[in-house]
Amino acid sequence: MGLIIAMVSGKGGVGKTTLTAGLGGALARRGKKILITDGDLGLRDLDLVIGKENEILYDALDVWKKRCRAEDAIVSVSEGLDFLPASQGVRWEDVGRKGYGRLLKKMAKQYDYVIVDAPAGIGRGNDAILRVAQRLVIVTEPVWVALRNAQRVMQVCREQRQLDYALVFNRINPHMLVADIEEAWYSLSAEMLGAVLPYSEAVWQQGQAGKLYNPIADTFDNLLTPLCDFCQSGNAWDDTTIFTQYASVMSAEQKKFEENKRQKEQPRLLVRQRDSRWRRLRR
Secondary structure (H helix, E strand, C coil): CCEEEEEECCCCCCCHHHHHHHHHHHHHHCCCCEEEEECCCCCCCHHHHCCCCCCCCCCHHHHHCCCCCHHHHCEEEECCEEEECCCCCCCHHHCCHHHHHHHHHHHHCCCCEEEEECCCCCCHHHHHHHHHCCEEEEEECCCHHHHHHHHHHHHHHHHCCCCCEEEEEEEECHHHCCCCHHHHHHHHCCCCEEEEEECCHHHHHHHHHCCCCCCCCHHHHHHHHHHHHHHHHCCCCCHHHHHHHHHHHHHHHHHHHHHHHHHHHHHHHHHHHHHHHHHHHHC
16 A cells, blocks of 8 residues: 655645646656645645646546545656646535545555645644645745744644654745744754755746746755655755755755846946947947
């Protein structure tokens, strides 16, 4: 039986869906058989970032209620990566939780990993997913509201004896940091760090194009490596190593940014000089 991994967060908008697609693609490229599924009933969006919104005939609820076979609802995304969409027509308040857990366990028999993009918060849907998940990834950002909510999710995990989890700092913009990342990490007192991921224009573009399962960039895929290792083994990299890896990548990216900026500014300076000389001659 495969492992069920839940992507959870306290605050919405921290990049769980993006990370679900990216992680699923990265594990599939390691030769694993992966199913990614949207656990947010009534607010499906994982299909959009992988470009499969027009290929959905049935959904998880149809399989659950035995209105179709599992293979009729599952959409192939790429080699080794499949997708099971959530229903758009019902909410968690309208369905039972035990049936969803049984469905996930049934799906896990056919895959190495089932990755569930859970709803934000700590409501009914999260409770159903936490009951059946065997490993968790808690996604947050270095902003105070997201950090406080991540701390609350960690508390819920401990209350439910779900201790196999790692924390991911996602979508970090070094120019708009509210809290120092390492300071935030130590303040949360989590035992395992999964990854530290910067905001990436390339990731945003891939999501808009519906291709987030593809390799995005060498730097981003490298930063996902410790999270992939955690998902497979349950063991996390040393946090110092992850922070050093992130700092090295960001230093290289900053140099590229500054070089590109210089290249773009130089022609403008030349144009301004020519324009200025031409105006002087006219006078």
